Every structure is written in structure tokens, then in C-alpha cells.
Amino acid sequence: MKPSIQSRTSRTILTKGSGFLNGYSHTLNPYAGCAFGCSYCYVRRMPIALFREEDWGEWVDIKENGVALLKKEIPKAKKKGKVSIFMSSSTDPYQPIEYKTELTRSLLEAMLEETPDFLFLQTRSPLVTRDIDLLKKLGNQVLVSITVETDLESVRKIFAPQAPPIGGRLKALKELREAGIPVQAAIAPLLPCSEDFPEKLHRAVNRVTLDDFFMGDGSGGKRTEQLGIRKLFEEHNLGDWYDRKTYLKIKNRLLEKFSEGNIFISQEGFYPPN
Template sequence: MQPSIQKRTSRSILTKGSGFLNGYSHTLNPYAGCAFGCSYCYVRRMPIALFREEDWGEWVDIKENAVDLVKKEIPKARKKGEVSIFMSSSTDPYQPIEFKTDLTRGLLKAMVEEMPDFLFLQTRSPLVTRDIDLLKKFGKKVLVSMTVETDLDSVRKIFAPSAPPIAGRLKALQTLRENGIPVQAAVAPLLPCSEHFPKKLAEVTDRLTLDDFFMGDGSGGKRTEQLGIRKLFEEAGLEDWYQRKAYLKIKKRLQAFFPDSAIYISQEGFSPPEEGEYK
């Protein structure tokens, strides 16, 4: 089912960072809504989704004046201090409509001219590789974080059937890294995976963050419970994975392939890197 698409004029595009993302001066969402419609997305329980008549995943609003706004708002924000941007906190900047709009690409072009002090680019789409030419211009002022919550596409189809296949995401990470762009894999939220998952990640990235429903949904797992995710685990016979300590088993496996300094847990993996982390 294709989502309904609407164009909107926004009053502003940079939102003050807060809560889970309080390490950033601002968040930036080029779209409202997300066609990937992942079953576990915490945004489903936020006002932007709760007060729409359409279900999450069935609508996308294009912030058509976003590029003009960011050109004005970054210089203004810089007068108050460093500008660190998390893109995006409640949508995917590379969801399917981006193929047509080039809105995220336009924002990157604008930010090359009005460079923030740091840009964290969160996505689960291989389309991000389209913009390698622009991402290179950020140097070490960017980190592309690719969501890879499992290595099993059969599991991905249970929880996020409209999201890009896992193989494409792993390939995108590899391509970005080969082009000198800082990357991390975001195993967030952790879904059931194979024992080979850590090795697959080590082949495409030097850094990852590990998160689950209990640490990362902003409410200690309450939002996830309200979404009925436990039932999906139970129906698939995967209920052993739906527990607070499941991530520790995967962390131990990851430590066989990554140094502890490369494994971040929950919020720390989504925070701006410390100065000197990238050499």
C-alpha cells in the first residue's frame, strides 16, 4: 500500500534537542511520517502519530520549504553556540519518497554551505549511498548510523516488512566506509539474530551501538508494550528474545569481534562522538 503524500509549509526546521537526544543542539526531520512503518517505532506513541486519522506508515508529509529554512536557521543558531544536528529523530530521511523529492540531498547541499559542527545521520535505507559525494565534504563532522537490528531477513519481515532488506543495509555500510565516511551500525532495537551477526557487522563497520526496547523507547519499555510487540515475539516463537537481559548475550558475542571501545550501549551510541574519537 502506497502512503498518502502531502506537501506542507513548515514554520521552522530545526528543533531544540531534548530528552534522549539532549546531547544535540537540534534535531532535523525533513519529513513527518515514515513509509517504512516499523511495528516497534516509538513515534507511533507520540502525538504526531496518535492524532492522525491514518495509521503510522500510511502517510508522509513533505516539508517542502525545509532547505530554505535550514539555510536561515543554522547561521541564526550558530550565534548561540555550536550547532550539532541529529537527522532524523522521528522519520527516515531516506524513505522511498526521497527518490522523487531529493529533499534530504538538498538539505545536505545546504549544510555543506552552512556547515554544522556535527551531523548525525540516522537511516535504515541504502539510498544514503547516493549522497556519498556530499557526505565526503563533511569530513569528520558527520556520522552515518545505519539501523541493522538483525541479520535475518525472515525476522525483519515480521517486525518491519516495509523496511529495506538487511543485505542492502550491510552493503551500504561497507560502501560508505570504503569511501572514508564515518559509519556505525545501530543494532537498535535488537531483534532475534543468528550467531553469525557479529562477524557480518565486523566486516562492514568499526563501530556499533546496541539498544533494545527497554533502554531505547524512551519509557523503559512501556511504549513498546502499548504497541503489542510482545505478541509479535510470542506468535513467532521468539519470546526468549523479549527480555531485558537479551542484549547482554549479543554484547558478549560482539566482543569477540569488536573492542569494548567500539561497542556503545543505547543512548551513548547516539550521542555526538567525543572530540578526537575519529582520527
């Protein structure tokens, strides 16, 4: 089922960073809503989703005046201090509608004119590789983070059936790294995976961030519980994975392939560099 798409005029495109993302001066969401509609997405429990008639994943709003706003708001924000942007906190900037609108690409082009001090670009879509030409121009002022929450397609199809296949994400990570763009794999949230997961990641990236429902949903796991994710684990005989200590076992596996300094845990892996 295709989501309903609407274009809307926004008052602003930059929002003050807060909560989990308080290390950033601003967050930037090109869209409202997300067609990937992942079952565990914490945004499902936020007002933007709760007060909408359609279910999460069934609607997307395009912020049609986003580029014009950004060109005004970055210079204004710079007058108050350094500008660090997390893109995006409550949507995916490279969800399917981006193929048509190229809104995210246009925002990146605007950032080459009015460059923030740092841009963290979070997605789970291989479409990000389309913009390698622009990302290279941002140099060390950007970090691209691609979600790879498991290496098992069977698990992805349970929890995020509308999200891009894992193989394409791993390929995108490798392509970005080979292009010289700072990049990381975000195991966020951690889902059941194979023992080969660390090796697959190591072939693609040098840096990983590991997060789970309990650390990363902004409520100590309460939002995830309200979404019924525990039941989803149990229905597929994966209940042993739904545990606060599981991430430590995976971290130990990652240490076989990655140095301690290149493994980040939860919030620290999404922060701008010092």
C-alpha cells in the same frame, strides 16, 4: 499499499534536542511520517502519530520549504553556540519518497554552505550511499548510522516488512566505510539474530551501537508494551528474546569481533563525539 503524500509548509526545520537526544542542540526531520512503518517504532506513541487519522506508515508529509528554513536557522543557531544536528529523530530521511524529492540531499547541500559543528545521520535505507559525494565533504563532522536490527530476513519481515532488506544495508555500510565516511551499524532495537551476526557486521563496519526496547523507546519499554510487540515475539515463538538482559548476551558475542571501545550501548552510541 503506497502512503498518501502531501507537501506542507513548515514554520521551522530545526527542533531543540531533548530527552534521549539531549546531547544535540537540534534535531532535523525532512519529513513527517514514515513509509517504512516499522511495527516497533516509538513514534507510533507520539502525538504526531496518535492524532493523525491514517495509521503510522500510511502517510508522509514533505516539508517543502525545509531547505530555505535551514539556510536561515543554522546561522541563527550558531550565534547561540555550537550546532549539533540529529537527522532524523521521528522519520527516515531516506524513505522511498526521497528518491523523488531529493529533499534530504538538498538539505545536505545546504549544510555545505552553512555547516553545523556535527551531523548525525540516522537511516535504515541504502539510499544514503547516493549522497556519498556530499558526505565526504563533511569529513569528520558527520557520522552515518544505519539501522541493522537483525541479520535474519525472516525476522525483518515479521517486525518491519516495509523496511529495506538487511543485505542492502550491510552493503551500504561497507560502501560508506570504504569511501572514508565515519559510519556505524545501529542494532536498534535488537531483534532475534543468528550467531553469525557479529561477523557479518564486522565485515562492514568498525563501530556498532546496541540498543533494545527497554533502553531506547524513551519510556523504559512502556511504549513498546503499548504497541503489543511482546505479543508479536510470542506469536512467532521468539518470546525468549523479549528480555531486558538479552542485549548483554549479544554484547558478549560482539566482543568476539569488536573491541570494547567500538561497542556502544543505547544512548551513548547516538551522542555526538566529545
